[in-house]
Amino acid sequence: MGLLSDPNRRKALTNLLTRLNAPICMVCYLAAIVWFMGLAFEPFTLRTYMSENAMGSTMVEERFSSGERALSLAKEFDAHKRKAGGMPVEWLVKAMQARGLEVFTQSFSRKLPFPDENKERYMVRGTNVYGILRAPRAPRTEALVITAPCSPGNSDNQAVGLLLALAQYFRNQIFWAKDIIFLVNEHDLIGMQAWLEGYHHTNITGVKLKNYLMTQFHNWSIQAALSLELSSDVITSLDLILEGLNGQLPNLDLANLFYAFCQKLGVLCTIQGKLQRNDWDTAEGYTHAAQTMMLMVLKQACGRSWGDHGLFLRYHIEAASIRGINGFRHYKMDVATIGRLLEGMVRKLNNLLERLHQSYFFYLLPSLSRFVSIGYYMPAFGLLAVILLLRALDLWVNLGAPALEAVDGVTEAEQPSGPGVLTVLTPVVISHLTGVALYLLPVHLQEMAVEHFPVSETEAVVLTAVAIYTAGLALPHNTQRLLSGEGTEQGWKVLKLTALLYLAVLLGCTALINFSLGFVLAVTLVPITASMTPHMPKALSALAMVLLSPAFTILYCVFIYQELIEAPVSVGEGWMLFLSVISQGILDHALYGSLVYPLLALFIYPCWLMFWNILFWS
């Protein structure tokens, strides 16, 4: 600190910082990108290891062998599902009761804010059926959950069949120390949300569920949950899905457990649908790992639940989805093998003495056997955040400099603070009001929009959002004139200083909760916001700003994601996907409480508008 309290050295340091500000920022930005890309390079990452003692040292034997029974149950379930045109409640209740479970049902109904065109639903009515295997000699305090969805069409029948077969097998075992809940949920996440809210007796998404209280309610603290998706009789590989709501991830030990059993049983396992490669030292090997990691970053950044497990994470229940994939390989595995894998995982979870807490909660996975922990990836974000702070420091010094150099009067030094408050406050307030409009209006104005334009409700919502977003660009750059007349040089500097610090805080907080989202936003927002001044060529910089605005970030993410999953799309298709992503984002917020849409609409977009304001400062 002595360095800074000595005015001479302090001056030298600030001079250095202001003089070298632009190069330092550039170096930081490049370093951040390089650091981030380096995370996928195998020698820089750690090998995964099981941290939890209770799961590591205890060996379990897998003996599940009723694969045939699972398949015949799946066929039966399919037939009854078709007959009932939805969840075959009666059949399922009987089937579970016959296997010695205590069976309960929960019916729910829900009206979406606007029709979901991807899944074609608006008024949702459904029933969850769940059976409980009571652990012998256990006091009903802990439980594990295994879920399988009741999906329309042909999918996921085998998952339900396997679930029932496992229930039957598990029921005859004596070693259970935790109750096991077998849940078949209807309408995927909506059913899951209904079940979880009923279970925890809360109502957090603010929507009334019709049949709220579960009859015969019992309380356990759920230790872990596994969600099963299986649509074919044989599979070639199993995919593990970890990303949950708001980018939450389960404890890494759950992924390790899955990987350990895949290794033990010789099952091919993938993450993000990508197999692991061993040739890390070749370019292809590295690209493969980088793609896997990028996919994880994109999936996590979008903040939605990528499987039925995603909603459990909010309740501090470690959960993952396991999806069976039937590809074009020769080597196929039957249902009994998957059953054995699940048996092994559940038995090890059954051995847990404490909740899973030993391993990491914040990580990125370039492959199933390698992980990047928070300590390794945070510097990449830190380097980006430092740019904002450096620019802010530069501005601060700039703003303070005339005051220091002023010899003859106090008037000049006090000048910026006078109009400063007002010039800064007006654009800030107006930008945020635009953000509030973007958050509230699309859903609330849909009826009006449908009346006046020939569009469906969903289109109305999305197009209103796009319209408000675009209208926001036209609005604020004239605002400060309204109040204070001519914008001063001091004025925009104060505004930019505020905006920079605001953005730094916003991105910092976001990155702490959801690193991927924070990083993706920082990569696109930082360069343009750091360099923005009113003195740049208007048309060119306006174009650059728009191209790096949050909405375009989403658009790029859509394209990159499609590229990474090897399903590239044309511009037109990309645009349609972009629109559906927006509608899904709004729906996720309304249905499950995903926070990405409000974050973007209420904070990031207004913050970006403030910079837009600076560009048109006059």
Add this chain to the structure above:
Amino acid sequence: CQPHPGSFQEELVIRPLHSGDIYASFQFRTLWDTDFLQEGQKKVSHYRLFPKSLGQVLSKFSVQELHISFTQGFWRTMQWGQPFIPSPPGAELWVWFHDTVSDVDGNWKELTNVLSGIFCASLNFIDMTNTVQPSASFKPLGLGNATDHRFLRYATLPREIVCTENLTPWKKLLPCGSKAGLAVLMKSEKLFHSSFHSQAVHIRPICQQCTSKAWELRQTLNVVFDHYTSGQGKKEWSLFKMFSRTLTEACPLASSSKVYVDITDNPELFELSPATPLLSQAVVLGDRRTYSVYDLTRAETFGQLRSFNLLLRWKGDSGDMLRPLLHAERYVAGFGLQTGEIHTVIYNNHPYRAFPVLLMDSVPWYLQLYIHTLTVTSKSRDNKPSYIHYQPAKDRHRPHLLEMLIQLPPHSMTEVTVQFERALLKWTEYTPDPNHGFYVGSSVVSALVPSMVAMSTNFTQDQPLFSSFVPVKEESSYFVRVYTEPLLVNLPTPDFSMPYNVICLTCTVVAVGYGSFYNLLTRTFQVDEPSPPLAKRLANFIRRIRGVPLLA
């Protein structure tokens, strides 16, 4: 002085359950017509049937009545009906001390430590933070109508694991040990291969033909076998299948030794072999039941093979069980680590009778109850308890105690809710496995439930033991105690690992760094010129007068 006679009875009741499971309940009763607490009498040192280890403890600590139970598992009232003697998961201990005891807390502490040694259990973890003095829920079951609850202590250890190490000392208290009589069936590998296991010791003074006071020691052991895991899915039971033993003789010291099988649902439900001509009727828990009785003191019971093996075979699918009239459950609502809400739900399944119940809740201090949020609702209407006894907790000293008398409307569900906040413990107060969660003991619902049939109020010697434990005071109702599930609550827990230390350290560094930086950034620094020497000042003074530029 003539040694006082005592008597010993043993009994096994087998109740086939509707679910296909089977409930076996052992009861052993040792009676002793002496009063070793009586003052003036010389110290009793000659014990015959009554276990000396317990007798000495009773007289040393002036215990009036002692009830201790160890239970592994949860009694599923909705599937199994009411048990003969209920008990909560884990260990439960309640003791009435003699009213001459001056230092009840001291006696209680010593007693728990001694019992801990006798039963090989962690009863020594009972201290003031989990002991309460219920004002109404636990009345003495034996002689003496003590009402001053200062002499009562009640504690539960919901986390206690019960295993063979607790069974062995319990068996040693029996006069025949596990050598003869019904106790030979108690092989731990089978008893612990079950859905529910509970063993208990109840000691109380009773009235022996009402001429003199006698001490009664009842040892009970209840076990439920599951037909999926123990019965290989077949609804067919025998003594051998349950216990991997058959009976060959009664305990020679026993005055009566009987096996009862509940055949009230016979012949629709199951068939029983060997058949017995002896039938007995008893009114148990408000219901008239019929029992087949096998008297082990008679040689013909054992037949030609000199061994007695009961066989029960289910004939078809059993119908639905009558719902138990009183039923309770409890859960924690909400999520997150800051607040929560305890819900206790009590069901009255009686179609037309309302009856009052006493609800007792003992909640550890680290759940800070907001008692002003206490609500009692039945049929979505406010239900005002007619009696509330609430003792707030003291941090680290005393748990919350909440007792309420609630009238349950007929055929209704009554919900009691209270909100709480989770306390932040000191770091030494966490258990070695803090992420497992912290237990809150079962709440206790005690009630006099209206009976379907008239209860017999006379207390006779030849009544079966299982129907004579709780004294019946009136014909129209019977006493039931229902325990809810214990709760497992997560408290805010630090990481307790290396990253935790790193976070603490980093936060400190950031705090210190932030302070200095803030200081530096908000303050302007100026070079403080050292004051010029006197000569220079004088020179400057003269120059100022002359109007010449000053010296630097």
